[in-house]
Amino acid sequence: MEMIQVTDLKKYYGSLKAVDGVSLTVNEGEVFGLLGPNGAGKTTTMEMMEGLRDADFGEVIINNLSVKKDRKKVTEHIGVQLQSTSMFDLLTVEEILRMYASFYRKSQPVETILAQMNLIEKRKDSIKGLSGGQKQRLAIGLALIHDPEVIFLDEPTTGLDPQARRSLWDIVLELKLQGKTIILSTHYMEEAYVLCDRLAIMDHGKVMALDTPDNLIASLEMESAIQFKWGQDLHLLESLAGVTKVTTLKDQAVLYTTNLQDSLIALIKFTEDQKIQIQDLQTRRATLEDVFLQLTGRSLREE
Numbered sequence: 001m002e003m004i005q006v007t008d009l010k011k012y013y014g015s016l017k018a019v020d021g022v023s024l025t026v027n028e029g030e031v032f033g034l035l036g037p038n039g040a041g042k043t044t045t046m047e048m049m050e051g052l053r054d055a056d057f058g059e060v061i062i063n064n065l066s067v068k069k070d071r072k073k074v075t076e077h078i079g080v081q082l083q084s085t086s087m088f089d090l091l092t093v094e095e096i097l098r099m100y101a102s103f104y105r106k107s108q109p110v111e112t113i114l115a116q117m118n119l120i121e122k123r124k125d126s127i128k129g130l131s132g133g134q135k136q137r138l139a140i141g142l143a144l145i146h147d148p149e150v151i152f153l154d155e156p157t158t159g160l161d162p163q164a165r166r167s168l169w170d171i172v173l174e175l176k177l178q179g180k181t182i183i184l185s186t187h188y189m190e191e192a193y194v195l196c197d198r199l200a201i202m203d204h205g206k207v208m209a210l211d212t213p214d215n216l217i218a219s220l221e222m223e224s225a226i227q228f229k230w231g232q233d234l235h236l237l238e239s240l241a242g243v244t245k246v247t248t249l250k251d252q253a254v255l256y257t258t259n260l261q262d263s264l265i266a267l268i269k270f271t272e273d274q275k276i277q278i279q280d281l282q283t284r285r286a287t288l289e290d291v292f293l294q295l296t297g298r299s300l301r302e303e
């Protein structure tokens with residue numbers, strides 16, 4: 001069943017097209033990702049989906065309710081993770097959860113949220129003293145207090161260390177197991193790959209591609225990438241055995257290939273014959289990063 005339908009959503013700020021005609025659907029129980037670099041329009045898209053920002057054009061339907069016309073009813077079905085900077089620093093974890101619970105007609109027991117977010121030991125601590133990961137878990141806990149079916153997480157792991165990031169991934173996967181529908185924005189391709197059933201790759205306010213992570217990678221028709229420092233003409237590399245595409249990333253050449261072994265042997269032979277030295281050679285399986293590079297000519301990590 002489709003839980004969310006977004007049709008031709010637009011938001012312009014003067015001549016800047018922050019969101020420029022986004023259409024997508026999110027199925028019930030799915031983790032759906034918006035993947036793109038800073039400024040791609042992920043937050044603006046999510047805020048229009050949540051009803052927190054007015055769209056200039058387009059429509060969002062959540063659980064058969066129009067976000068524009070039935071905003072109040074929609075809020076009962078959705079949970080939005082607030083940025084932790086906007087929480088009341090002097091309250092304790094338990095106090096803020098109780099305060100949020102009081103905003104709703106029906107809410108989950110605070111105990112349940114504390115356990116689910118791994119915050120039982122922190123319940124009496126003030127928010128000010130929490131680590132970044134604990135604050136993010138609390139922010140998600142606050143979004144869950146009224147037990148919504150749909151949860152929006154805007155870059156939930158930005159700025160967290162790898163361990164805190166993984167613990168947040170576990171929480172997202174646990175929420176999925178409970179049947180929640182989750183919309184998550186991120187600029188980490190590994191996170192998108194691990195968590196998302198399907199994802200939309202966004203750039204300059206548009207959806208560049210939308211599919212499962214594996215299908216997006218498979219659509220490139222290149223299993224592996226060979227990357228190395230390269231100061232010569234790129235065209236020299238195009239006819240090497242197995243190579244399907246050639247591109248650059250800063251001072252590096254990236255060769256995509258369907259046959260890593262053939263391409264590597266051909267590359268080494270070619271550079272030997274031409275007396276060209278290659279530096280910093282590495283090979284890897286193609287990733288969502290490569291999908292983004294192919295679609296936009298840029299790296300997700302260039303911020």
Ligand SMILES: Nc1ncnc2c1ncn2[C@@H]1O[C@H](COP(=O)(O)OP(=O)(O)OP(=O)(O)O)[C@@H](O)[C@H]1O
Binds near residue numbers: 017018019037041
């Ligand atoms: N209120 C506003 N006024 C003017 N421009 C805005 C406003 N809000 C967002 N923008 C611009 O719209 C574009 C999209 O911003 P948005 O925050 O949606 O991107 P994002 O993909 O979420 O990036 P980030 O990861 O940095 O949050 C950016 O160029 C941003 O500067």
